[in-house]
Amino acid sequence: MEVDKGKGEAEETRKVAEADRDTVTLKSSDGKLFEVSKEAAARLSTVLAGMIAGGSIDDNGTDLKQIGSEALENVVDYCNKHANSIPSAALISSSISFNTAPFKEPEEWERKFVDRLSHDALFDLVEAANFLGMERLLDVTCHKISEMMKGKSPDQIREVFNIKNDYTKEELEEIRQELAWAFYDD
């Protein structure tokens, strides 16, 4: 394959310039551009870290076709807030240990960050975090969703999340019997 040498050099120069910048530009599915701290993006997202390390970041906006502008704005906002916040124990992985709390709770600002989101925006953000391999943001958003489920009956959960019950009456009764231990105080 013939390679355009001039173009290759320009590409090289651009990559060097890119490497020198301390932000990266991300482009949403609907073409909006967002600047994000390169350090935070690399630290918080395995996918962005891979792209930065692999040099596949585009100066004119790296295409993230899977993510809409509203979700990407939240992702970028989260990364930039994280870049400015003091790192704490909350960043440590969430694995259970018998002498520590089961999960590192979200920090106050993270809680507020997800609390202000609409239902739709929250789920868009979960998907974006999953797509970008952002473990900490997934933790925080999953925590929020589980808070929305806690202490609620199945009927209430269905209502909150618009889940359609597609069981027959008989099937439902069968499961309830099989898992009677899970419903003993209902």
Next chain:
Amino acid sequence: MDQDGPGRRRRRRRQHRRSGEDFISSLPDEILRSILLRLGSVRAAASTSVLSRRWRHVWAHLPELVSVNNTGHDHDVRPLLDTVDAALAAYADPTLEALVVVLSTAYADGLGGVIVTARRVAPWLRFAAERVAGELVVFEPPPMMPPSYVPELELPACPRAKTIALRIDTFWRLPVVKPPSGVFVFTALTSLTMFMGTMAGGEVTDLVSTRCPCLRNLRLCLTIVNDHDVSIRSVSLHTMSLRLWGTRRLEVVAASLENLYLCNTIDEVCISAPKLAEIAWCGDAYYPCRCNFDGLGRCLRLLDIDIGAGSVVASLMQRFDQVDELKLAISIARVCC
């Protein structure tokens, strides 16, 4: 957590969500499990089975099963035991990252005797031996009265477990090994904690010295019976905390050991640990003639001594010339005239 990148779980892109749509059910299984895990209760997670077909089996693949009951009410105990039984019976994944069952001590007498407890625990341990690849924690409440009969349990042979912590009042036996599988080894185990049980000295020796090749942290609080000598030989151990009743002689040969907590309930102690930097000593007596620190220099980072009424233990300080940090707990008897 899903680390598989963008390709694997790519799903239908919704450019414009419509209110009233079910967003949660279209999330990938890993994320739903992650959400259910944060409910902090196996029962709550399992009860989501009835939501819809999508949710039927999500809970049965949770990476961790956690049942922690600390309400302090007796009437919560039996349902919790039933919950663990049922959850393990219904669990569908071949590998479980963590099985954690913790019963608080507030309702120790609510269990109706330790014999029931050990019997109930036995199937959990068998399950753990087959499936637990990370952490196994089973904490039973201590019995109110010393039991007249201590039931036997086999230590779960978990080749994949990294952490095992057990607080069960039982007579522990090492797993029975049937030929041709040879000697059973806790290949992955780095941290072992055993509280409250009873074990033969020779089996403790065998367990720590030959079956745990990468053990770093050891905490034992056990009553030693039968052969009363314990010998711990390990190149991997870094921290060790021992409170062994009924031990006649303790021998420790641990090249990497840095941190030792020893409750002196032992007649004769011989420790060869040249890297030892921190010693915490608890108990009435330290007799230099009966305690030998072989090959250890005269400097320590930390010496933490609980000087009981006997105060003989103070002579342990004379063993060292330099200690960066010294902690002394002193009991002074009040004399009433």
